[in-house]
Amino acid sequence: MSVTEPCRKCADPIVLLSVTSHGDKLGFLAQMKVGVVKEIKADEYRVALTPAGARELVQRGHDVLVEHEAGNGSSFTDDQYEAVGAAIASTEDVWGDAELLLKVKEPLPAEYQLLREGLVLFTYLHLAASEELTRALAESGAACVAYETVESDNHALPLLAPMSEIAGRLAAQAGAYFLEKPLGGRGLLLGGVPGVAPGRVLVIGGGIVGYNAAVIALGLGANVTILERSIDRMRYLDEILSGRVSLVMSSTLQIEESIVEADVVIGAVLIPGAIAPKLITREMVSAMKDGAVLCDVAIDQGGCAETSHATTHSDPVYVVDGVTHYCVANMPGAVPVTSTKALTNATLPFAQEVADFGLPQAVARDPALARGVNVLDGKITYEAVAEAHNLDFHPLEELLPLSPV
Numbered sequence: 001m002s003v004t005e006p007c008r009k010c011a012d013p014i015v016l017l018s019v020t021s022h023g024d025k026l027g028f029l030a031q032m033k034v035g036v037v038k039e040i041k042a043d044e045y046r047v048a049l050t051p052a053g054a055r056e057l058v059q060r061g062h063d064v065l066v067e068h069e070a071g072n073g074s075s076f077t078d079d080q081y082e083a084v085g086a087a088i089a090s091t092e093d094v095w096g097d098a099e100l101l102l103k104v105k106e107p108l109p110a111e112y113q114l115l116r117e118g119l120v121l122f123t124y125l126h127l128a129a130s131e132e133l134t135r136a137l138a139e140s141g142a143a144c145v146a147y148e149t150v151e152s153d154n155h156a157l158p159l160l161a162p163m164s165e166i167a168g169r170l171a172a173q174a175g176a177y178f179l180e181k182p183l184g185g186r187g188l189l190l191g192g193v194p195g196v197a198p199g200r201v202l203v204i205g206g207g208i209v210g211y212n213a214a215v216i217a218l219g220l221g222a223n224v225t226i227l228e229r230s231i232d233r234m235r236y237l238d239e240i241l242s243g244r245v246s247l248v249m250s251s252t253l254q255i256e257e258s259i260v261e262a263d264v265v266i267g268a269v270l271i272p273g274a275i276a277p278k279l280i281t282r283e284m285v286s287a288m289k290d291g292a293v294l295c296d297v298a299i300d301q302g303g304c305a306e307t308s309h310a311t312t313h314s315d316p317v318y319v320v321d322g323v324t325h326y327c328v329a330n331m332p333g334a335v336p337v338t339s340t341k342a343l344t345n346a347t348l349p350f351a352q353e354v355a356d357f358g359l360p361q362a363v364a365r366d367p368a369l370a371r372g373v374n375v376l377d378g379k380i381t382y383e384a385v386a387e388a389h390n391l392d393f394h395p396l397e398e399l400l401p402l403s404p405v
C-alpha cells in the first residue's frame with residue numbers, strides 16, 4: 001500500500017510512504033545518505049546541521065553522517081550527534097558516501113576534487129562572485145543548490161534571511177567598534193553622550209541586512225539614514241521604524257552627498273544572485289571623513305564599494321584613503337552558536353525535501369527550491385551567475401521536468 005499526498009502545483013498524487021501488507025512503514029521512497037562536513041574556510045565555526053536537525057532526518061529514515069568534530073566550533077559534540085542516531089565519520093567517508101551534502105560555505109579549492117557526479121551539494125555558493133568556483137562546480141558534475149538563491153514566490157530569500165539578520169546586527173557593532181581611536185578610527189562614540197551629538201550611520205540598501213543594522217545602530221543611539229531604491233520597502237521601513245531613521249531614495253548623487261557626512265557606512269545592497277553593484281566609487285571613499293568606517297556587508301557578492309576586498313575575522317580591516325574597510329565575507333561565522341541554530345532553522349525544511357524526495361522531485365514540488373539550483377549536469381542553471389561569467393545559461397526546466405513525476 002502507498003501513502004500519497006496531492007502535488008502543491010497540479011494536485012496529482014505523489015507517493016510519500018510505502019507500507020507493507022503487515023502495516024510496517026518502509027519509509028520515504030527516497031532514503032538518503034545525508035553528509036555534514038566540517039568547514040575549512042578560515043575562521044568559519046558554523047556547521048550545517050544541529051543535533052536537533054540530525055534527529056529530524058534520522059526520524060524520517062535517512063542516514064546522517066557527520067564529520068568528526070564538525071560541530072565543535074558551534075559547541076555541538078560528536079556525542080550529541082551520535083545520541084540522536086547520526087554516525088560520526090572521517091572527511092573522506094562523508095564526502096565519499098553522502099548523496100546529499102550539507103555545508104555552510106562554498107567548497108574551497110582543496111575540496112573541489114571531492115565533488116562528484118551524483119552528489120547534491122546544498123550550501124551557500126555566491127557563484128556570481130567567483131568564476132573559478134563556478135567552473136569547478138560545473139566540471140565536477142555535482143548538482144549544486146545555493147542557499148542564497150532559494151527564493152519564494154514573493155521574492156523572499158528564506159535561507160539568506162537569518163544570516164542577513166545576524167550580519168546586519170554585527171555590522172553596526174563592527175562600525176561602532178572600529179571607530180575607536182586605538183583601532184585606527186575617528187575616536188568617536190557612536191551614540192554620543194548628553195551634550196555631544198551622536199555619530200552618523202549611513203546604510204545603503206534597506207533589506208534585511210540594512211534593517212537589522214539600522215535597529216542596532218539606533219539602539220546604540222546613532223543618527224541613522226537608510227538609502228533604498230524601493231519605495232514600497234521604504235514605506236514598510238517607515239512604518240516599523242516609526243520615523244526614527246531618515247529614509248531617502250538611493251541615487252549616485254544622494255550617495256555622494258550622504259557619504260561625506262557619515263561616520264559609519266554600511267553597504268547592504270543586493271541584486272539576487274548577481275554581483276553587487278559598485279555604488280561607492282574610489283572618489284567617494286576619498287571624500288569620506290578620516291577614520292570613518294565602511295562595512296561592506298555585500299562583500300560576499302563582490303562588494304558594493306570599488307575599494308572593497310574580502311577580509312577574514314582574524315584580519316578583518318584594512319585602510320584606504322584613511323577609511324577603515326571592514327569586509328568580512330562570512331560575518332555570521334563569528335557568532336557560530338547563534339548562526340548555526342538560525343541557519344538550521346531555515347535550511348532544514350528544504351534539506352528534508354531533497355532527502356525525502358530526491359532533488360528532481362523536490363524541485364518539481366517546490367519552485368522556491370528550484371530557484372536554488374545553480375549548477376546541474378555541468379550546466380549553469382541560474383541566469384545571473386551565467387551572465388556574471390559570460391557562460392551559457394540553461395534554464396532548469398530544460399534539464400529537469402518541473403512537474404511532479
Ligand SMILES: NC(=O)c1ccc[n+]([C@@H]2O[C@H](COP(=O)([O-])OP(=O)(O)OC[C@H]3O[C@@H](n4cnc5c(N)ncnc54)[C@H](O)[C@@H]3O)[C@@H](O)[C@H]2O)c1
Pocket residue numbers: 160161163164167204205206207208209210227228229230233250251267268269270271276277279296297298299300301328329330331332
Ligand atoms: N558578509 C556577510 O557575512 C553577509 C551575510 C549575510 C548577507 N550578506 C550580503 O548582504 C547583502 C544584503 O543582503 P540582504 O539579505 O539584506 O538582501 P535584501 O534583498 O533583503 O536587501 C537588499 C536591498 O538592497 C536594495 N537595493 C538594491 N539596489 C540598491 C541600490 N542601488 N541602492 C539602494 N538600495 C538598493 C534592495 O531594494 C533591497 O531592499 C547581500 O549582498 C548579501 O549577500 C553578507
